Amino acid sequence: MKTIIIGNGIIGLTTALRLALKAKTGDKIVIVGKKTRPYSATNAAAAMLNSFCEIEADTFKNEIDSIRFGMSYQATKMWPGFVLEHLEVAMGHNCLLAECRxxxxxxxxxxxxxxxxxxxxxxxxxxxxxxxxxxxxxxxxxxxxxxxxxxxxxxxxxxxxxxxxxxxxxxxxxxxNPKLTLLSIEASLLGFSCVSFVDEEVETINESGRSIASVTLKNKSIIEGDKFLLATGASASKIIDNSNLSISIPKIFxxxxxxxxxxxxxxxxxxxxxxxxxxxxxxxxxxxxxxxxxxxxxxxxxxxxxxxxxxxxxxxxxxxxxxxxxxxxxxxxxxxxxxxxxxxxxxxxxxxADTYPVFGKTSINNLFICTGTKRDGFHLSPLLSDLMCKLILGDEIDPQYNVFAPERSLIKTYTREEAIEASVKHLMSASYQHGFVPSHDKLHEKIKQMHRDELETLHDKVGAFEWGISPELLELYRYGHISS
Ligand SMILES: Cc1cc2nc3c(=O)[nH]c(=O)nc-3n(C[C@H](O)[C@H](O)[C@H](O)COP(=O)(O)OP(=O)(O)OC[C@H]3O[C@@H](n4cnc5c(N)ncnc54)[C@H](O)[C@@H]3O)c2cc1C
Missing domain, CATH: 3.30.9.10 (D-Amino Acid Oxidase, subunit A, domain 2)
Structure with a gap:
């Protein structure tokens, strides 16, 4: 089996590592992505492995947010073993980085x-x-x-x-250290004879009869494969749109x-x-x-x-x-x-477009997607790579994760009232973070009311009557980048 991993961030590399550890004779894994990793989130991450520190007052307000916290909690438990496993692979292949010694x-x-x-x-x-x-x-x-x-x-x-x-x-x-982690996983992968890297970007994913046949690179060369994982982080939607694929996923920004x-x-x-x-x-x-x-x-x-x-x-x-x-x-x-x-x-x-992760198998037979990890994809990578590896190999994963399947409708967990109250709090907090000092004539309350009024109008404009806009997405709805 030849698996093409599109994207060389933490999600692409950790999934490739898990696949390489399970590879059978004749299997091939090709990882496509520029060595310089333009705009890669992983390269800029801290990379904190936080689950409890990320909890907010409304984290456990519904089942979907609870599943998401459960993923983060599970990833925390997986990291110590994952680090050791990866170091052992590197040592076994005699390619442990000097920095990791x-x-x-x-x-x-x-x-x-x-x-x-x-x-x-x-x-x-x-x-x-x-x-x-x-x-x-x-x-x-x-x-x-x-x-x-x-x-x-x-x-x-x-x-x-x-x-x-x-x-x-x-x-x-x-x-x-996220940069060192990427380099050391890359070094470990190079020790597998079944793994190769292509220092280029994918331009299109080529669909033929509800299957993917190949990818075309920006240099116009074509790579064929049996299974394809789209793990290019923020550029995933752009590639899907360029490729005219028969699926649609929540837009990735x-x-x-x-x-x-x-x-x-x-x-x-x-x-x-x-x-x-x-x-x-x-x-x-x-x-x-x-x-x-x-x-x-x-x-x-x-x-x-x-x-x-x-x-x-x-x-x-x-x-x-x-x-x-x-x-x-x-x-x-x-x-x-x-x-x-x-x-x-x-x-x-x-x-x-709904702030939740987007991962799983798609209705195109051999296409898998993992993106939308927002601010904790580094932390989630031991878990997500395990899930993606299982799916690519044809194994089942816990059905609770179906809520994050790529071809889902947008997840809407807020009521309109909850969303408006949450957004007022977020907007006020953002102002205080950036130096806002209100005058003593109830300016604070007046600005809150101004936000509330504007948010009611925005919700009316986009037809959000039974549901509410997540605070992080306000600007995207305001300027019509997400349609409800
Ligand atoms: C400032 C900042 C701080 C963060 N802090 C944390 C943190 O503390 N903890 C945490 O867990 N997460 C953190 N994150 C989030 C985390 O970095 C992401 O969730 C995670 O790195 C996403 O990984 P990825 O592999 O999906 O995407 P990326 O790391 O973006 O990797 C995608 C790769 O695909 C490549 N690519 C793009 N287009 C193509 C194409 N057409 N063909 C081939 N390759 C392509 C890109 O160059 C890139 O190398 C932070 C992010 C930022 C920006």
């Missing part, structure tokens, strides 16, 4: 556990609601954690007015995100420090960024900005960079003013 999996270097979640007053009360929801879930799930005094967090030295009043240490939430790597040798982090999710984004964080055993633990990654658009954004916006750097200096460590910027990353998170 001291990695002890769960005890080591590029992969570490331990996150401090802080609750400060830099944004607004949405932080408190989400922080309290995280604490409740930690208790409900018997997850190990410790409530601590924020002053005890190593290298946490915020400005006085931005100091946290509460913090919790979560033992099992970790992170990896560019969730443009910026993260910043800094060198701060006097204040090295050994643990992640982050806020709860905030309005329209994941809040502010600083995460250790391990480079190699030869480099002291002196880099960090600050993240991350977010806006969702159908358009191409070539470079990091000044406003995103400014607000991340200001946030890190004010809310995490004032001494970052003298840190050096080593890299500004820009990546496109794959955000679907």
């Amino acid at each position: 001291t990695c002890m999996g769960p005890k080591g270097a590029c992969y570490e556990l331990g996150t401090y979640l802080i609750n400060n007053c830099s944004a607004d009360s949405l932080d408190d609601a989400n922080y309290n929801a995280v604490l409740k879930a930690l208790k409900d799930f018997y997850e190990p954690y410790e409530e601590i005094d924020p002053v005890d967090i190593p290298n946490y030295m915020p400005q006085a007015r931005h100091r946290a009043s509460k913090a919790v240490y979560i033992h099992n939430e970790g992170w990896l 560019n969730g443009v995100g910026v993260s910043i790597q800094i060198k701060s040798p006097e204040y090295p982090h050994s643990k992640a420090i982050r806020t709860p999710n905030r309005g329209l984004a994941c809040g502010l964080y600083t995460v250790p960024f391990y480079s190699s055993p030869d480099v002291p633990l002196n880099e960090l990654i600050i993240g991350s900005s977010s806006f969702v658009t159908p358009f191409t954004i070539e470079g990091a916006r000044v406003g995103s960079v400014q607000s991340l750097l200001q946030g890190a200096m004010e809310q995490i460590n004032t001494n970052f003013y003298k840190a050096e910027i080593s890299c500004i990353n820009l990546g496109y998170r794959p955000v679907s």
Whole structure:
């Protein structure tokens, strides 16, 4: 069997690794994607492996969000074994990267556990609601954690007015160096004789009689195959549209995100420090960024900005960079003013038209799709790669995941009233994150009412009477990029 993996981000590579481990004599796996990975989300990720820290006040409001949290929780448990398995493959093939040579999996270097979640007053009360929801879930799930005094967090030295009043240490939430992880999985894959890489982009996927026969690359060469996985992240819809395929999936947009790597040798982090999710984004964080055993633990990654658009954004916006750097200096460590910027990353998170992941088998016999992972695709990759590998090999997966099948209708979990209230909260939180200071004449309440009125009008305009627009998608509905 010849499997063509279209896309070389974390989803494509981890699925290829699982397939390679199960390959039989004569099987072939071809991974197509530019070596430079333009706009890859994985390259820009932190990459935090958070599930509890991502919980929001309404996370458990319905079954679909509960399934999604269940996936994240399961992925957390899979990571330690997945890291070790991948390192063993690399060692077995004698292709362990020099940077990975001291990695002890769960005890080591590029992969570490331990996150401090802080609750400060830099944004607004949405932080408190989400922080309290995280604490409740930690208790409900018997997850190990410790409530601590924020002053005890190593290298946490915020400005006085931005100091946290509460913090919790979560033992099992970790992170990896995403760039190193991609390189080391790539190196492991090269050790399999059945695996090959093609440094090009796919232009079209060629359908013939409800099956895919081949892909045409941008250089016009054609690669034939038996099974095809579309895992190109944010560009998945563009490829489907270019190819005139007989299927349609929830449109995938560019969730443009910026993260910043800094060198701060006097204040090295050994643990992640982050806020709860905030309005329209994941809040502010600083995460250790391990480079190699030869480099002291002196880099960090600050993240991350977010806006969702159908358009191409070539470079990091000044406003995103400014607000991340200001946030890190004010809310995490004032001494970052003298840190050096080593890299500004820009990546496109794959955000679907209903914000939920899009994965599974399609009605085209041999086409599989995995995208729409938004801001936790790195974390979900051990689970998603396992599910995709099973599907490609013809095995069954848990039917609960059918809700995220590629050819579904848009998932609508909000009522109109819930969505409007949630959006007002998100929009106010976003304003406070970006420096809004209301005057003392109830301006705060007046602006909330203004948002509410505008959101009612928007819901009327798009015909959202029985359902509501997710806060992250407001702009897309406002400008007609999603039709209900
Ligand atoms: C700033 C930022 C911070 C993030 N932080 C986290 C985090 O802390 N934790 C977490 O779990 N997730 C995080 N994410 C989200 C995570 O990065 C994504 O969910 C995940 O990486 C998606 O992986 P992917 O393989 O689907 O897509 P990608 O990583 O985007 O990979 C797709 C690949 O396909 C290639 N490609 C595109 N078009 C074609 C084509 N036509 N032919 C062939 N190849 C093509 C691309 O170049 C790319 O290399 C973050 C994302 C961003 C942007």
